[in-house]
Amino acid sequence: MDSNSQYLQMFFDESAEYLQLLNENVLLLEDNPEDEEIINAVFRAAHSVKGMSATMGFDCLTDLTHKIENILAKVRNKEMVIDEEIIDILFAGLDYIKALVDDIKNSGEEVTDVTDYVKTLNQVLEESNANIKNTEKKEIISVEDKFKAEFEKLLILSEEEEKELVSRLEKHEYIYNIEIILKEDCLLKNVRGYMILKKAQEVGFLAKSSPTQKEIEDEDFGSSMYIKLISTMDDKSLKNEFANIVDVADVNIITERKAEKHIRKESNKSTKTAKDKKKRSNKNKNLSNIQVSPTVRVDINKLDNLMNMVGELLINKTRLEGLNIKTEIYQDIIQQLDRVTNDLHHIVMQIRMVPIGGIFNRFPRMVRDMSKELEKEIDLIIEGAETELDRSIIDELADPLMHILRNSIDHGIENPEKRENKGKPATGNILLKAYQKGSEIIIEVEDDGKGLDVERITEKAINKEIITEEEAEDMEQREKMNLIFHPGFSTSDVVTDISGRGVGMDVVKRVVESLDGQVFIESEKDVGTRFTISLPLTLAITQALMVKINNEVYAIPLGTISETHLISPEEILQIRGQDVMILRDHTIPLIEGARKLNLDVEYGKFKELEEIPVVIINSGERQIGLIVDGLLNQQEIVIKSLGNYLVNIKNISGATIIGDGDVALILDVRNIA
C-alpha cells in the first residue's frame, strides 16, 4: 500500500466517523440549542474534518467545512442563535460533506457542486457579520505603509513612558529601536507577533511597540513590527534572539543611545502588557474523566483471516480429539489444547464484535428527515445500542433495518391528525431495541402506528397473483402478514419515494436469512407493529448437534434446537396424512430428515425402529420434529461455505470438517421447518 492510499483509507474511515458524530450531535443540538458541550463537540468534529481535508488537498471540502466551522464559531461565541434554519443548513452541509467524500472515494475527485450551498453559507455569515457591525463599528485600515512613514513618530514616547524608560535605564545599558520583518507567508500573524513581544519582554524591557499588543491581537498590522526596547544585551545577540523566531524574515536594529552604567537588581519581569484575559472554562475537564484504553485500527480482512486460522485450528483440534488415545499425556494435551483454542476463539470473536450503535446511530437523522418530509411527528427511541455483534453481520444489517424503519415511518405511524382522531398521542413512537438472548442477538423495531392491515395485504397478494384465493383461506394471520416479505409486494396505494415500491421488505428477509437469522412480524390494528430480527452472535463457529441420517453425519446448529427426544412408533399420530407427535399438549409435525434431503429412503422405514430419535427445531413460533437415524454428539463446528457453485442446494447451508477428517453437511433446518 503506498503512503497516499494509506492516508486516503484513514481519511475515509475517520471522516465517516466524524460525519456520524456530527450527525448525532447536530441532532442533539436541535433539541438543546444552548448546550455548549454539544456545540463544542460539533465544532471539534467539523474542525477535524477540515484539517484532514486541507492536508489531503481537497479544496472544496476544506472550504465547505471551513465555512461550516465559521458558523459554529459564531454560535459558540453567541453571535448567532441556533434556530431551525441553522440546523437545516448544518444538516445540508453534512450531506454535502458526505457527498464530497463519496465522490473522492469513487472517482478521486470532488464532483458534487456545492457553490450554491457555499453561497447560502456566505449569506448566513454575512448577515450575522452585518448584525455585529451594527453594534460595534470598527475601522480597519491598511496599516502597512503607515508604519514605514511614521516609524519615528510611532515609537515616540509619551511623557509617562519616557519617565518609566529613564527609571528603567538605571539598570539597563542600551536603548534599541528594532524593526522585525515577518515572512510574507507567515501564518497566524497575530500569534507570531505575540511571540515576538513575549521574546522582547524576556530579553529586556519593552518600552513601546508598534503595532501595540491590542493591534497585534486583532491582527491589525502589516509585515513589520517596530519595538523600542531597553536591554543589557548587545545588538548582535539581540538580533539573533529575534531572527531565531520562526517566520521572522529579517531584523534591523538601531542603537539609539548608550545609557550610563548602573547596577541594580533585576526587578520582577514585566507582565504589564500581558493580556488580562478570562480564564478558560474548565468545564470539559470535569465532564468526563473516562479512561480510554489505547486502540489499534486493523483491516477487517486481517480479522477474517485470523478467524479462518482459528477455524482451521479448531478443526484440527477436533480431529485430534477424535483419535481418542487412552493415555494420560494425550488426555492432558487435549484438555490444554481445548482450553486454549476455546479462549482463542472467544477472543477472536470479541475482537470482531462491534456495538450495534454504529448503525443505530444513523437512524435518528433519517427519522427526523423523513418525518419532517411526511409531516408526521415521530420520536425514535433507541435501546441497547451497546449490544455487540460480529462486524460482518453489522455491516449487512444497516439496509434491512433502514427498510423496516422506513416502512414504519411511512406506512406505520399515522399523521398527527389521524392519530388524535384515534385517541392516540399526536407524536408516534418507534422503538429500536437490541439485546442478547442466549447465543442470539434480537433486534426489535416497534411502532405504535396503525398496524398491518391483514385483509388488505391478503387482497393485494391475491391481486398480484402471489397467492390464490384458496391458498389465502388456508393461511393463518401470521402467514398472511409474512406476505409483505414477498418480492414485489407493496401495500401502499400511493408509491412514495421514501419506502419505495415495496422492494424493501423482501430485502429484509433475504439479508436476514443470509445471515442465518430470522425475522418475525407481530401486529395489531391501531396498536402497532413489531418486527423482530434474531441473529446468531457470530457466523463462523458454532455449537452443533451431530446426527446421523442414512449413514451420513450431518450437523444441526444448536441455536435452532429446543430439545431432542426418543419416541416410540406408537407415539406417532396422523392428522390429515401428516405424521405428528404430541409434546406437552402441543401437536408437533414430524418431518423425516432423509426425505427432505431427497435421499432414496422408503417412507415409514423409521417406524420399524423401537426408539425414534426426534430433534425438536424452533423456527419462529413454529416447532417441528425432525426425524433422524441417530443422535451422535454435540461439538463445535466451523462453518464453511459450499462455494459459489453449490450455494443454492436446498436444505443444506454449509459444510464442516469433523473429527475424523470427513466432511459433514450442515442442515438448513429453518428452511426444512
Next chain:
Amino acid sequence: MAKKVLVVDDAAFMRMMIKNILVDGGFEIVGEAENGLDAIELYAELKPDLITMDITMPEMDGIEAVQAILKDYPDARIIMCSAMGQQAMVIDAIQAGAKDFVVKPFKPDRVLAAINKIFEE
C-alpha cells in the same frame, strides 16, 4: 540520538501525518495520545524531548494539557498544532509556556523548521 517526540492529536489521521513528517525529519516517535489527559499521563511516563499538541480535543484540550504538563515539568518542550482561526487559543498556549506553533495543513519543511529551532535554543 534521535530526539523523542510524543504526538498528541484526537485525529489518527493528523497523528499519522505529523508522525511521517517527524520520522522523515529524523525524530523518533515514542508515543501518541488522543486527548490532553492521555498526553499528561504519557509525558510523565515517556519523558519525551518534545510534544506536538493539538488544541481542540475531547476530554481535555491542548491548552489545559500544556498548563498541566508545564506545571510538573517546566522544561517540557511543547509545540502547538493549530489551525487557522485558533489565534486566541494559540496565544493562550504560548502564554502557558508552549514553545512555538505550527499551522495545519502541515507543511513538512515548516514543521521541521519550527521544531529544529526549538532544539537550537
